[in-house]
Amino acid sequence: MAAGWRRLQAAVLAVCLCLSLVLTACSGGGPLSGNYVEDTVTVADTLLATIGLTADDPDRGAAETNARALINDYMARYRPQSKVNASASFTTMQTALNSLAGHYANYPNRPVPDALRERLGKELKKAETAATRGA
DSSP: HHHHHHHHHHHHHHHHHHHHHHHHHOOOOOOOOOOOHHHHHHHHEEEHHHHHTTOOTHHHHHHHHHHHHHHHHHHHHHTTTTHHSSSHHHHHHHHHHHHHHHHHOOOTOOOOOHHHHHHHHHHHHHHHHHHHHHH
């Protein structure tokens, strides 16, 4: 009888562990909410703060790693959505994100150049404004 009880306990424990792993993997955590306007504002503000860090800032490496992950998450979520990806705000945002991701991929140990930082600042603000207006 005790051996049967232990097998039942082990089976229940295994099922609980599997469910918790599945639910954790599907929770979609992270900074994106699923609301396009909110996410666009969040991503733009986060990236503006990241590119504003100085070259000698000790948090720059971690911030850039987080920025790359945020760019990937944002594009994976909104590029497939036809009602979003045709908007002016998304196209502007996509241009800015592609430029920044390209810089991080090609020059991972260099800070964002001033000219690129200035252009990204304008594009991210433009995308943020257009998204909040619904364009």
